[in-house]
Amino acid sequence: MDDRYSRQTLYKPIGVNGQDKLGRKHVLLIGCGALGTANAESLVRAGIGKLTVVDRDYVELSNLQRQLLFTEQDCQEQLPKAIAAKRRLTCINSSVQIEAHVMDANSVNLFPLFRDVDLVIDATDNFDIRYIINDFVHQFKVPWIFGSCVGGTGMSYTVLPGNTPCLQCLLKAAPISGATCDSFGIVAPTVQMVVAFQQTEALKILVEDYGALRKELVTFDVWTNMFHFIDIERAKKEACPTCGLNPSYPALQYENQTKMEMLCGRNTVQIRGTRTIMLEEAAKRLEKLGVLKQNEFLLSLEYQSYRVVIFRDGRVLIHGTDSIETARNLYYQLIG
Structure with a gap:
């Protein structure tokens, strides 16, 4: 030794x-x-x-x-x-x-x-x-x-x-x-x-x-x-x-994994998460990051050059990109 x-x-x-x-x-x-x-x-x-x-x-x-x-x-x-x-x-x-x-x-x-x-x-x-x-x-x-x-x-x-x-x-x-x-x-x-x-x-x-x-x-x-x-x-x-x-x-198992797809012609990526998102809790975390709008169904955040729309069922739309990689990074940064 x-x-x-x-x-x-x-x-x-x-x-x-x-x-x-x-x-x-x-x-x-x-x-x-x-x-x-x-x-x-x-x-x-x-x-x-x-x-x-x-x-x-x-x-x-x-x-x-x-x-x-x-x-x-x-x-x-x-x-x-x-x-x-x-x-x-x-x-x-x-x-x-x-x-x-x-x-x-x-x-x-x-x-x-x-x-x-x-x-x-x-x-x-x-x-x-x-x-x-x-x-x-x-x-x-x-x-x-x-x-x-x-x-x-x-x-x-x-x-x-x-x-x-x-x-x-x-x-x-x-x-x-x-x-x-x-x-x-x-x-x-x-x-x-x-x-x-x-x-x-x-x-x-x-x-x-x-x-x-x-x-x-x-x-x-x-x-x-x-x-x-x-x-x-x-x-x-x-x-x-x-x-x-x-x-x-x-x-x-495939059906339980987060899935991402480009929405054709919309410059948007849709992410289907595996868990329910508490919109009220998410709003408190995200309000300092950009302009935030909310109703009983969804939360919309203007973040950098993107608009991120979060649904209670775990689905997220990231407008302003058709890149799966960019959307994935934003998703994990904001949703956790």
Whole structure:
């Protein structure tokens, strides 16, 4: 063992044996934004064997405030985040095998990436992908660590298929708002706090110290100094469609996935979401972003050069573009 990891191996819960295990483990990281870059750097510096990074986006100036690994040069070159991250991570630790995928993650292209993975870390920005991850990890029996943050608040939970409640159970026990960084902003310490919880749990799993894992959902607000640890073990349900006795893995079924289509001749993209949208709650989140109009049936927002019309049944029309990719990004920015 060289001196590179000497301070880490001095920590008894890891030690030389734990470091050897780390060097043989493969982590799948989905999302390479604020949570993703910080998680990636910590894993690579810790000396894992292989890291697979998935992200669909490219580096923009607004990312640099909180997304580690990226530089102004990456922004000027409009590098895909996965590629920019791989370049930087390779410079940090060339002994780690890093695989980068520039793609819009879905139930089809994610499937082969779950083979031979020891841990999945959530660094995504929307619940469509999280539900897909939730189903896949239970199919493949791979642990995963959920994390989210917005404003000064964040949360994290560790899912062990077969032992803990899954994301479906979690959200029924502790519903999460659809607030996003684009509508509420975010401060960098919030990101770092979530990553600290995620990375600590990740190290425990990778060195196989399962008895030390935190069983509670942790939530916090760094600005108002509030921390809560919520015991949700009893939230696990035998009838759950993902982790119950007879799983059907609903997020992997086509009819339950968010669908997008161009409306011919209208310069509009229609998005059919998978959940009901509370218009009153959405209005409060979006009112500061542009001119807002609302009736009992729908919500209309003038945002940048677009008009976004949100229906209560989850359907959204994005006027002003015929690009599925542009519409998708706007949808996740505004709807969450």
